[in-house]
Amino acid sequence: MAFRFKMAWVIAKKDLLQFRRNRYIIFTLLLTPLLLSVLMPFISITPVVSLFEDNGDFNYIALHRPETYFNLNETGLPPGEFPYLNRYYVNSTELNYCSANNSVIVNSTVKDGLIMGSVIESSHLSGVFIKDSFILNSTVEGSSLINCTVVNSSLSDTMKRDSRLYNTTEPGQITLTDYISLMVDSMLFMFILIPAIVPTIIASYSFIGEKTGKTLEPVLSTPVSDSELFAGKAMAIFIPTMLATLVSFVLFSVLIDALTAPLVGKILLPDMKWMVAMLITAPVFCIMAIELNVFVSAKVNDVRAAQQIGGSVVLPVVVLFVMMSMGMIKSSVFMLLLLSLAVFLIDAAVFGLAMKMFKRERILVDWR
Amino acid sequence: MIHIEGLTRRFGPLTAVDSVYLDVSDGEVFGLLGPNGAGKTTLVRMLACLIEPTEGAATLNGMDIRRDRALIRSKIGYLPETPGLYEDLTPAQNLRFFGELHGIEREGLEQRIDRLLEEFSLSRRRNDAVSTLSKGMRQKLAIARAIIHEPSVIFLDEPTSGLDPEARAMVREVIGGLRDEGRIIFLNTHNLDEAEKLCDRIGIFNSRILAVGSPAELSRGLWGEKVVFRLPADRLEEGALEVAIERIRRIPGVLDAHSDGDVLKIAAPEPDRVNQEVVRILTESGIPPVYINEEKHSLEEVYHRIIGRGCADGLSV
Numbered sequence: 001m002a003f004r005f006k007m008a009w010v011i012a013k014k015d016l017l018q019f020r021r022n023r024y025i026i027f028t029l030l031l032t033p034l035l036l037s038v039l040m041p042f043i044s045i046t047p048v049v050s051l052f053e054d055n056g057d058f059n060y061i062a063l064h065r066p067e068t069y070f071n072l073n074e075t076g077l078p079p080g081e082f083p084y085l086n087r088y089y090v091n092s093t094e095l096n097y098c099s100a101n102n103s104v105i106v107n108s109t110v111k112d113g114l115i116m117g118s119v120i121e122s123s124h125l126s127g128v129f130i131k132d133s134f135i136l137n138s139t140v141e142g143s144s145l146i147n148c149t150v151v152n153s154s155l156s157d158t159m160k161r162d163s164r165l166y167n168t169t170e171p172g173q174i175t176l177t178d179y180i181s182l183m184v185d186s187m188l189f190m191f192i193l194i195p196a197i198v199p200t201i202i203a204s205y206s207f208i209g210e211k212t213g214k215t216l217e218p219v220l221s222t223p224v225s226d227s228e229l230f231a232g233k234a235m236a237i238f239i240p241t242m243l244a245t246l247v248s249f250v251l252f253s254v255l256i257d258a259l260t261a262p263l264v265g266k267i268l269l270p271d272m273k274w275m276v277a278m279l280i281t282a283p284v285f286c287i288m289a290i291e292l293n294v295f296v297s298a299k300v301n302d303v304r305a306a307q308q309i310g311g312s313v314v315l316p317v318v319v320l321f322v323m324m325s326m327g328m329i330k331s332s333v334f335m336l337l338l339l340s341l342a343v344f345l346i347d348a349a350v351f352g353l354a355m356k357m358f359k360r361e362r363i364l365v366d367w368r
Numbered sequence: 369m370i371h372i373e374g375l376t377r378r379f380g381p382l383t384a385v386d387s388v389y390l391d392v393s394d395g396e397v398f399g400l401l402g403p404n405g406a407g408k409t410t411l412v413r414m415l416a417c418l419i420e421p422t423e424g425a426a427t428l429n430g431m432d433i434r435r436d437r438a439l440i441r442s443k444i445g446y447l448p449e450t451p452g453l454y455e456d457l458t459p460a461q462n463l464r465f466f467g468e469l470h471g472i473e474r475e476g477l478e479q480r481i482d483r484l485l486e487e488f489s490l491s492r493r494r495n496d497a498v499s500t501l502s503k504g505m506r507q508k509l510a511i512a513r514a515i516i517h518e519p520s521v522i523f524l525d526e527p528t529s530g531l532d533p534e535a536r537a538m539v540r541e542v543i544g545g546l547r548d549e550g551r552i553i554f555l556n557t558h559n560l561d562e563a564e565k566l567c568d569r570i571g572i573f574n575s576r577i578l579a580v581g582s583p584a585e586l587s588r589g590l591w592g593e594k595v596v597f598r599l600p601a602d603r604l605e606e607g608a609l610e611v612a613i614e615r616i617r618r619i620p621g622v623l624d625a626h627s628d629g630d631v632l633k634i635a636a637p638e639p640d641r642v643n644q645e646v647v648r649i650l651t652e653s654g655i656p657p658v659y660i661n662e663e664k665h666s667l668e669e670v671y672h673r674i675i676g677r678g679c680a681d682g683l684s685v
Contacts, residue, residue: 010468014454014461021456021497214450218513221416221446222469223438361419365379 003231007224011232012239015206019240028201029240032194033248040190041255044183048176069104152265167263177264184256184268188277188331189321191249195286196314198241200293204306206233207297211367220360230358234290241286249278276336284343289313291350298357298367369393370415370521370552374424377410384410386576387424392569394520397543397553399567401560401671406574408556409449412523415554416446428521442470445519449526449556451510455499459490459509462498463516470517477516484512488542504535511542522546525556540566564667572674579674587665590673592623594663595639597632597646599655604630612653619645633663 019025069089077083077098085100092107099114105123112127121136128143135150140158148163155170167176210216219229253269261267270278293310300306320339323329356362370392377385384407392398400408413419415426417437426433431440453462460481467477485491488508493501498509507527514522527543528536543566547553557563563570564583571580579586599609609627616625616634621642624635632650636642643660650657 007469010465013468014457014465017461018454018456213452213455214448215452215454217418217448217450218446218452218466218510219469220418221441221444221448222466223442223471224469225438364413364418 003225003227007228008232008235011219011224011229012235015233015236016239018209019202019205019236022205025202025205025240028198029244032198032244033251036187036190036194037248037250037252038255040187041252041259044187045180045256045259048180048183177266180260180264181268184260185273185331186325187252188274189317189324191245191252191274192277192282192285193314193317193321194245194248195241195282196289196317197311198244199237199286199289200307200310200313202237202240203290203293203297204303204310206237207294208301208303208306211297212301216363220363226359227355230294230355234287237290237293238283238286242283245282245286246278249274273331273333273336276333276340277331281336281340281343284340284347285317287347288343288350291347291354294354294357298362370398370426370428370554372415372424372426375411375414375421375426376423377407377414377419378422383575385414385421388573388577390571390577390580392552392554394552395547395550396569397547397555397567399555399557399563399570400573401557401563401570402573403558403675408573409525411573412446412525412554412556416444416523417441418446442517443519443521445514445517445522447510447514447522447524447527449529451506453498453506453510453513456497458495458497459485459501459512460494462509463513466513467516472517480516484516487545488512502535503531504538507531507535507539508542511539511546515546519551521552521554523554523556526558527555528557528559528562536562560667560671570667572671574675579670583667583670586667586670586674590670591663591665592635593637593639595634595636595643595646596659596661596663597634597650597657598659598661599627599630599632599650600658601630603655605654608653608655612649612655615649615653616646619649622646632657 019029069087072085072088072090072093075088078085083098085098085103088100088103090100090103090105090108093109095105095108095110095113097112098110099116100110100118101116103115103118105115105118105120107121108123110120110123110125110128114129115125115133116131118130118133119136120130120133120138123138125135125138125140126142128140129146130140130143130148131146133148135145135148135153137151138153139156140150140153141156142158144159144161145155145163146161148160149166150163150168151166153168155165155168158170210219224232249270253274256269257267289310292313293306296306296310300309320329324331329335370390372388372390375385375388376383386407388411400411402408410419414421415428415433417433417440420434428440428444431443433440454465457465463481463484464477467480472480482491485494488511490501490505490509490512493505498506501509511524511527514524524543528539531539540562543553543555547566553566555563555567567583569580569582570586572578572586579589581589609632613625613627613632616622616632619642621638622634622636624633626633634642634646639662647657647660
């Protein structure tokens with residue numbers, strides 16, 4: 001007999017209506033996004049952000065007011081063998097072998113000099129001794145820094161003392177952006193965990209509830225086919241689960257971006273990897289969880305027992321999660337697609353078995 | 369009508385239903401009477417196309433239970449032993465769900481729900497959770513659910529078991545109403561009183577049909593047609609009664625006659641043809657009967673006799 005979507009939808013609608021009246025399910029569906037999308041960013045990102053954040057140092061930017069400085073292009077370099085610039089605004093200039101104090105140096109190259117109490121932005125410095133200064137978006141090599149604040153720059157072969165580096169690369173070090181990206185990525189599998197856990201909770205009510213209430217027999221005496229019934233019940237689990245997952249993801253992305261964008265200067269989420277995870281990997285895991293719960297429900301009569309056994313579905317995901325956080329696997333679009341394909345194949349194989357389990361006759365005779 | 373031919377169902381080594389032959393005609397209330405575990409539910413589940421038979425065949429209004437399974441399910445109403453209502457939903461939601469499963473269009477469905485709730489006096493509780501309804505109300509709701517799509521055949525599996533007398537009366541009244549609408553009602557029960565009150569015909573069942581007929585037919589089949597003559601005790605004389613009994617036994621059509629105190633019992637398949645003669649002989653003998661009655665056996669006696677004999681004959685397999 002042909003599959004009638006309308007029939008499956010009638011079943012799904014009834015289940016969804018029942019879920020709405022079940023406070024455990026509502027609680028689960030509301031708690032999951034709250035926990036994962038609101039608490040997780042705060043727990044994992046906020047400490048990192050606050051570690052890097054120290055607004056006091058950024059006061060240097062207040063010095064960045066060109067009108068209070070001599071403009072180097074107009075005044076020219078002061079005379080002398082080692083020209084001494086005080087309160088100069090240096091823009092797009094090449095300075096060799098000179099000293100600058102309380103100045104602003106932008107888009108310039110400084111070689112072999114001495115800079116104190118200045119702001120250096122988007123410049124290239126080499127062999128320079130820099131003290132009490134603020135360095136932004138610049139490259140520093142073969143120099144010395146004392147009591148400096150360095151943001152968004154890269155340092156190489158440079159000695160630092162009493163200095164603070166923000167989002168600044170040194171050989172062998174990662175930037176704040178990299179670090180935050182890593183933290184965010186480590187939560188990716190948590191988001192695949194939701195569609196694996198939530199069905200366990202809902203399915204145990206959905207199937208065991210019908211079983212203990214003996215409500216399936218009247219349904220089975222109507223014209224609905226076995227596959228329509230199965231599809232309807234699966235849909236009723238799939239829809240709220242994926243909705244909870246996707247809503248969590250949207251909230252999570254907004255929060256992560258709100259917390260990190262000011263520091264890393266770009267929006268991290270959503271990216272391709274997360275889109276693949278949410279739209280492909282999560283659904284296939286959700287389907288696997290539903291199918292396995294049908295098996296468990298067929299054998300067990302108690303909601304709690306079903307939840308415990310059904311919960312084992314999450315184990316493979318937990319293993320992946322651990323492997324990822326230990327650096328054994330790196331999550332990438334390719335890896336996620338591969339994983340999704342593998343789970344999809346398992347889904348297809350288990351579907352055949354689940355459908356065998358979900359025959360009228362077996363539900364009435366064998367399900368105990 | 370329902371036509372059953374050699375329907376058999378085995379579960380492993382156990383034969384739950386053993387070669388059942390039965391016909392139930394339109395507008396009839398048929399009761400399947402048997403002990404717990406006799407296989408009544410299995411038989412009804414096969415007829416309702418919930419499980420498949422191992423052997424044999426059956427048709428419901430010409431539809432084959434092996435071939436036309438979905439079609440049959442759309443034409444029958446089925447009330448399982450446990451009503452299986454969704455306790456957290458309201459009566460209206462329960463009915464709506466089943467109406468939709470039967471493909472009833474929205475507008476017609478709402479009207480039908482209103483009418484059924486009204487008919488079964490559930491309107492006032494239409495928006496309360498089923499879990500708050502009394503057992504009798506739930507059972508009525510379950511019956512309403514079984515007939516939401518106007519089925520021509522209704523299977524009721526133990527419709528009054530576990531109900532208090534008041535609720536039982538409530539449910540019986542509903543079933544009586546359904547019978548009056550001319551549907552086939554196939555009733556499983558182990559309640560003799562219920563079977564006697566509700567059913568046109570009864571099948572006594574223990575894995576197989578042991579006897580079929582109306583309660584009176586069953587009784588007659590077991591004990592034959594018997595007429596009881598109550599004689600005037602004060603005029604009984606030993607010799608006269610003996611002579612009269614001898615004369616009565618010689619009447620053509622009388623199978624047996626014997627007395628017990630002031631009661632004379634005569635076995636005759638056609639009592640209307642011999643009664644007059646018996647009365648004449650008794651009157652001539654000076655002992656005219658005070659009352660003449662048909663001998664009645666309660667369904668309970670019939671049932672125990674048949675089930676007991678069935679077991680003794682090793683019929684229950």
